[in-house]
Amino acid sequence: MAKSLMPVPDPHPDVFDVEWPLRVADVDRTGRLKFDAATRHIQDVGSDQLREMGFEETHPLWIVRRTMIDMVEPIVFKDMLRLRRWCSGTSNxxxxxxxxxxxxxxxxxxxxxxWININRETQGPARISDDFVAGLQKTTPVNRLRWKAYLTAGAREDAVDVRPYPVRVSDIDIFDHMNNSVYWSVVEDYLAEKPDLVAAPLRVTVEHDLPVALGDDLEILRHDYPAGSTDAFGPDVANRTVTTLTYVVGDEVKAVASLFAL
Structure with missing residues (x-):
C-alpha cells in the first residue's frame, strides 16, 4: 500500500505524452479534478497509447485489476492537462x-x-504478443510482474457505516458491468465529508475482485483504522489513519478501496 511509484523516465521516446483541457464535468464544486474523472482520463490515455502503438486491433480488450492514485496537489478548473503514460512492469x-x-x-x-489483456471469446487473460511486450519493456526492467493483492475486505459486522449505492444504466460499460471509474465515484462521495483529506496529499487504491452488474444491490461498508492500529497494512502505513471501503453485493465482495494521507 505504501509502495514507491516509478519516476517518469523523462525524456524518453517511449513515454506517451499528450495534452487536453480540463472540462467542467471533470471537477467538483470547488473546481478540483475529481478522482472518478482522473480515472476516466487514465482509461482514455491508455486507449490513445494503444492506438498510437498500433495494437488497437490485436489487443482491444483490457480490464483493470487495481488502480493506485496519488493526489499530490489538486489540479483545478480551466487548466490544461498533460498526461504521460509508460509501462512500469510486464508479464506475458x-x-x-x-x-x-x-x-x-x-x-x-x-x-x-x-491491466490484464482479455481474450474476446473466453473473457479470460490472454497472452500479449511478443512485439507488444518488447515495446512495453523499453521503459521498465520488470519483466516478471506478479499479481499480489494489497487490500483485505472489511466485514459487515464491524463496519462503522453501511450505505447503498444504486447501480445506474449509465454506469455499465462494454463488458456489461460497472465501469472502473464509477468505483471512484464512491470514493468522491466519501471525500465530500472529509475536506481535510482532499486538502493534503492523498493516496487512494481500488482493487477489483468481481464485476458489479446492472440490478445488483451494491452496498459500501466503511471501516476506519486509527494510526497505531494499521500494522496489518504494512509497517510503512502503521502510523497512518486508514479508511477502507468494501463494495459488496450481499455477502459477495466486489472490490475494496483504501484511503490515507501521504
Whole structure:
C-alpha cells in the first residue's frame, strides 16, 4: 500500500505524452479534478497509447485489476492537462502502467494501474504478443510482474457505516458491468465529508475482485483504522489513519478501496 511509484523516465521516446483541457464535468464544486474523472482520463490515455502503438486491433480488450492514485496537489478548473503514460512492469498477460497527470498552472496526480489483456471469446487473460511486450519493456526492467493483492475486505459486522449505492444504466460499460471509474465515484462521495483529506496529499487504491452488474444491490461498508492500529497494512502505513471501503453485493465482495494521507 505504501509502495514507491516509478519516476517518469523523462525524456524518453517511449513515454506517451499528450495534452487536453480540463472540462467542467471533470471537477467538483470547488473546481478540483475529481478522482472518478482522473480515472476516466487514465482509461482514455491508455486507449490513445494503444492506438498510437498500433495494437488497437490485436489487443482491444483490457480490464483493470487495481488502480493506485496519488493526489499530490489538486489540479483545478480551466487548466490544461498533460498526461504521460509508460509501462512500469510486464508479464506475458498483464502489465503495470504509470500515468502522470499535471496541470500547466500546477497540480499533480500520479497513478499506477494493473491491466490484464482479455481474450474476446473466453473473457479470460490472454497472452500479449511478443512485439507488444518488447515495446512495453523499453521503459521498465520488470519483466516478471506478479499479481499480489494489497487490500483485505472489511466485514459487515464491524463496519462503522453501511450505505447503498444504486447501480445506474449509465454506469455499465462494454463488458456489461460497472465501469472502473464509477468505483471512484464512491470514493468522491466519501471525500465530500472529509475536506481535510482532499486538502493534503492523498493516496487512494481500488482493487477489483468481481464485476458489479446492472440490478445488483451494491452496498459500501466503511471501516476506519486509527494510526497505531494499521500494522496489518504494512509497517510503512502503521502510523497512518486508514479508511477502507468494501463494495459488496450481499455477502459477495466486489472490490475494496483504501484511503490515507501521504
Amino acid at each position: 498477460r498483464w502489465c503495470d502502467m504509470r500515468v502522470r497527470i499535471e496541470g500547466r498552472r500546477g497540480g499533480l496526480i500520479e497513478s499506477e494501474a494493473f
